[in-house]
Amino acid sequence: MFIHKMGSPPWFYNFTGKFIPWLWLIFGVLTVWGLYLGLIKGPADYLQGESVRIIYLHVPAAWMSMLIYMMMAIMAFIALVWRIRIVEILAMTSAPIGAAFTIVTLTAGSLWGRPTWGTYWVWDARLTSELVLLFLYLGVIGLYNAIDEPRKAARAACLLSLVGAVNLPIIHYSVKWWNTLHQGSSISLLGGSSIDASMLWPMLIVAVAAKFFYAANLLTRARVKLLEQDMRKGWVREVLKEKN
């Protein structure tokens, strides 16, 4: 019943509008808390020194870049199979957010690499596959905007995002499959983490905050896209009248 309701544009627009401000608020609180613990209260690393503080941005952004692509691919699959317009819109509006997180990952990683490795960039498997992820996001955005008819555009871009999902295991396992300059995982869900708790917690808090950023931004973008596509429909006019 809830899923059926979510498929109705006016219901989706009104329902999501109610809790977007709360998502932003939680994002703000968690970000301030996590960055306070990481940047002000947390210690410097005995090897990396102060540059370790970049990881509180780089690692959560890297996780988000992959998670958003995974979400986009899952929604693209649902959109292609069941042709649900709102899921199609959610998949397509995920791409710019994922691209933003990938840009943050690459720039923060590069700025961490200079003092730690002595170089901004190497054509290492992890770095290169993350760059490919950025190109995939840009490809999805470009393809979606290149076709005039929005449903056709979404179908083509959904197909591309599904094909690009093959890059996700490559990014994840690149540090195991190849001999890379980028270090392996320090955090594991099952096997425990080799990172100290004073650094782990700020990172996890910022990572949770980033999920709220994604949710708030995604719903905002999807609502705007719905307004744009349904410009000539009655519900959009009613929504605008209610706001006057």
Add this chain to the structure above:
Amino acid sequence: MSHLPFIWAAYSIGAVVLLWCAVAPLVHKKSITRDIRRLIQIEESSRDSNS
């Protein structure tokens, strides 16, 4: 080598990119709302002139 410029640069770029990501749909919404209101005005004025 001081690490502070790298930390500042990373967080500044991150803040600008994510801020742009958050603000862009709001700017787009404003222009779309303006377009829809204009469309309604045109339709209402053509309806008035026909009646």
